Amino acid sequence: MSGLAKQERLAALRASIANIERRPVLSDPVSTQAHAPDQFIVPAPGLVQEVFADERRNTAALLGFALGQARSLLTPVRRAVIYLQMLAEAQEMGLPYGPGLATFGFDPDALVLIRPANIVELLWAVEEALACGAVAAVIADIAGHPKVLDFTASRRLSLRADAGGTSLFLLRYGAWREASAAQLRWHLVPALSATTQFDARAPGETRWRARLERGVIGDRQNQEWLLEWTENGFHIVDDRERRPAQPVERPSLPGDLFADLADRLSEAG
Template sequence: MPSPDQRQRLAALRETIADIERKPALAEARALVEQQQGEFPRLAGGLLQEMFTDERRNAGALLGFALAQAKGLLTAQRLAVVYLQLGDEAQKLGMPYGPGLLSFGFDPDALVLVRAANVAELLWAAEEAIACRAVAAVVADIGSHAKLLNFTASRRLSLRAAATGGSIFLLRYGQGREASAAHLRWRLSPARSAHGRYDAKAPGALRWLVQLEKGAIIKNQTEFVLGWTENGFATFTAQRRGTDRRIGGTTLPRAVPAQLADGLPQTA
């Protein structure tokens, strides 16, 4: 049986959680979701989101999923998205590529790259960066399982995001899940590609299945098939081979060639 002190702490924790759920950020997020049916919802700021994929080779899609949401949070006042990565993970997971971002409508000048020496510094940087009113979102790439990213750490990030109105996206890998204070938890996995433009048997544009594993903000739909577009996401219904129904967005009409790397800065 819990002691009086434990009961008091539990009551205080329940009150804290209830206060968070009453935050304007969550109310705004729910209102936006209710207005959008079928398409992947445009989510408001002030949220902590976890994004998982089973394999590291899907890291590019995971980053694209986060940046596509972050792009919608950029405003005249919130001009930047901060991308945090462990210093030794760039060789394993790669880095954002400027010309590639441009081809999807994301201005590389809005992206601030930060390399942290360890997970403790990365989490500290995430908490400090989201407190800046000029930052629309923080994308923290957690390349491996990190004991420091526990429920307490996620609660701190959740509270800071809700208080400042900026969103934090935690990129995670593997099938393990820990207790977390994230408002939303997503799982990305490859989906059947679109048809080839000139050959129906050839693979076309990439598609990804996005599954909502946790989050009360989105209730009516928990799975989305997404494609990348110049202006965000295109949402598709899961169909049998031979059918292809797009709900929203305009897919890229062709592959966009990247500029020659010669002369570009290494961090572009």
């Protein structure tokens, strides 16, 4: 077979896989945990979820979304969440901040950080963590599109997550979507935070806009939610309830106040 014929067959195969990816899911909808009507649906444990953002700078939004779900999966038996990030990327992007996690409502002592040297070690660590009965969820932050993370690898991770009852969140970036065995795929965009009661210009509760690109939760498919974080978890915000923040009128400062503020300041410089 000539090189051109091989390329044509590969292109046809990729197109066929892409068509399969776009078809509705034929399996049963993903089961969910009990929730209040205004709370976001939290999928049951033991699933693989891909969470995509368009840009790498939105890694904190992806991590917050994954940790928000992982928090609800913690139990007296499953007391840990594993967060994996390759060493070089952790040095570039930073690590989760303990006091910030506590403010978010997540116990920093429950988060175990692992920094493998390469993607092969990271995937091996993910499989081992999914098999541990003390782990509630595994979060793997993966930049780029490594070839080793193909459909076969994702299928192996899906089987391991199902067998161990441990959820896996794959944090990914960019517009490209590989063939994957993940049951759910999200596209996440950070949204403007809620307003506060006493200062309309100050940031309020964190918000995300989450779109379900793949999979079915209950009877919902290809749906989008505006989510807000509360002490009880993700709250669904009705876009119709949102109102633009009104500017707060403040009295102007007297002209002679600026001279008083500058009194006794050094003129050197």
